[in-house]
Amino acid sequence: MARAATTSDAFNAIAEPQRREILMLLRGGERSVTELARDLGMSQPQASKHLRVLREVGLVRVREAGKQRLYGLDARGLRPIHEWVGGFERFWNETFDRLDEYVRDLKQARQEEPPDDDDQ
Amino acid sequence: MARAATTSDAFNAIAEPQRREILMLLRGGERSVTELARDLGMSQPQASKHLRVLREVGLVRVREAGKQRLYGLDARGLRPIHEWVGGFERFWNETFDRLDEYVRDLKQARQEEPPDDDDQ
DNA sequence: TTGACGTATTCCCATATGGGCATATGATGG
DNA sequence: CCATCATATGCCCATATGGGAATACGTCAA
Numbered sequence: 001m002a003r004a005a006t007t008s009d010a011f012n013a014i015a016e017p018q019r020r021e022i023l024m025l026l027r028g029g030e031r032s033v034t035e036l037a038r039d040l041g042m043s044q045p046q047a048s049k050h051l052r053v054l055r056e057v058g059l060v061r062v063r064e065a066g067k068q069r070l071y072g073l074d075a076r077g078l079r080p081i082h083e084w085v086g087g088f089e090r091f092w093n094e095t096f097d098r099l100d101e102y103v104r105d106l107k108q109a110r111q112e113e114p115p116d117d118d119d120q
Numbered sequence: 121m122a123r124a125a126t127t128s129d130a131f132n133a134i135a136e137p138q139r140r141e142i143l144m145l146l147r148g149g150e151r152s153v154t155e156l157a158r159d160l161g162m163s164q165p166q167a168s169k170h171l172r173v174l175r176e177v178g179l180v181r182v183r184e185a186g187k188q189r190l191y192g193l194d195a196r197g198l199r200p201i202h203e204w205v206g207g208f209e210r211f212w213n214e215t216f217d218r219l220d221e222y223v224r225d226l227k228q229a230r231q232e233e234p235p236d237d238d239d240q
Numbered sequence: 241t242t243g244a245c246g247t248a249t250t251c252c253c254a255t256a257t258g259g260g261c262a263t264a265t266g267a268t269g270g
Numbered sequence: 271c272c273a274t275c276a277t278a279t280g281c282c283c284a285t286a287t288g289g290g291a292a293t294a295c296g297t298c299a300a
Contacts, residue, residue, distance in 0.1 A: 002285035003123065003257040004136065015135040016124065016288080020204070027211065033247055046289065048248055067246050067297045075211035082209065084140070085202040091147065091195035122255035123287040136258080153277060166259065168278055187267045187276050 007056040010077040014059075018042060019050050023059060026073040033069060127176040130197040134179075138162060139170050143179060146193040153189060 006012045014020055021040050025031060031039070037047035051071055054060040058077045063070045126132045134140055141160050145151065151159070157167035171191055174180040179197045183190045 001258050002283095003126070003287080005286070006123070006288095011140075012135045014205075015132045018288090020131075023208070027208070034245095043290075044247070045249080045291085049288075052248080064297095069247065073208075073211055075208040078205050078208045079212050082202065082205040085134075085198050085205065088143070088147070088193075088195040088198045089202065091193055092199050121288050122253095123257080125256070126258095138258090154275095163260075164277070165261080165279085169258075172278080184267095187274095189277065 006053050010057050010059060010081055013053050013057040014078075014081070016050070016053075018046070019054055022047075022050055022054065022071075023073060023075075023078075026060065026071060030063065030070040030072040032065075033071070036071065126173050130177050130179060130201055133173050133177040134198075134201070136170070136173075138166070139174055142167075142170055142174065142191075143193060143195075143198075146180065146191060150183065150190040150192040152185075153191070156191065 004012055006016065014023070018040065022036060025036060025039060033047050033051065034044060036042075036051070037044045040047070042050075051060060051062075054071075055062060059074055060071045061074045063072065124132055126136065134143070138160065142156060145156060145159060153167050153171065154164060156162075156171070157164045160167070162170075171180060171182075175182065175191075177197060179194055181192045181194045183192065
């Protein structure tokens with residue numbers, strides 16, 4: 001199997017930096033495809049493709065406005081991600097402690113080694 | 121260009137479900153590769169490969185213990201993700217309102233259409 | 241209808257994935 | 271040194287990516 005499709009879930013969809021930029025931009029309100037492409041410095045087809053992905057995972061919503069299509073943010077799909085990552089909040093600090101331990105162990109191990117000079 | 125490497129950042133690394141499972145499991149403490157593989161029902165090589173990715177983005181840490189290698193969580197890399205996604209927190213609810221508006225507009229548009237029966 | 245504008249889709253390519261499998265590398269105990 | 275256990279790598283494959291370019295599709299105005 002290959003890597004999971006970008007459209008398989010929000011996790012995959014937001015793994016792409018440009019798509020994250022799109023979402024950030026859309027916090028300011030709806031934008032047309034051309035506006036997005038221009039503001040983010042990408043080609044119109046690229047914008048459309050990224051928007052398709054975001055649409056398929058439900059992170060954006062389209063609204064027809066004449067010949068334009070206005071894309072708007074639908075952030076609900078980000079909530080599960082926020083919660084999942086939040087499940088590690090307690091470990092952001094604890095990890096520091098463990099790292100300290102780890103480093104201490106390393107230093108100790110070094111000291112117990114013969115005073116060899118092949119230090120790199 | 122192809123899709124960005126899974127090792128390019130934490131966003132890409134955690135896009136893979138199995139890697140998320142590994143991280144979750146590691147909240148319970150350090151595990152050896154074999155333990156991880158067994159508990160998550162994946163082959164040892166697969167576990168090693170996933171761990172390599174997580175290691176390269178700094179989400180896990182290795183510690184040698186005899187012939188085993190104990191992998192431990194280093195959740196600090198998840199914090200930026202939490203913050204980025206958290207930047208959308210306000211929109212999880214607001215989006216509902218906008219959706220309401222949207223649906224209202226749709227209904228209104230329907231009513232203004234001639235009573236055509238090609239409903240589909 | 242035709243033309244112009246705004247979007248979406250298609251085709252091509254280089255790249256790297258995740259998975260299965262075999263095997264290399266590493267460390268340990270006899 | 272050798273056999274064994276624990277991990278990491280290498281190779282093969284199918285798949286789909288993101289990007290560029292061209293083009294199809296849709297809508298509006300004249």
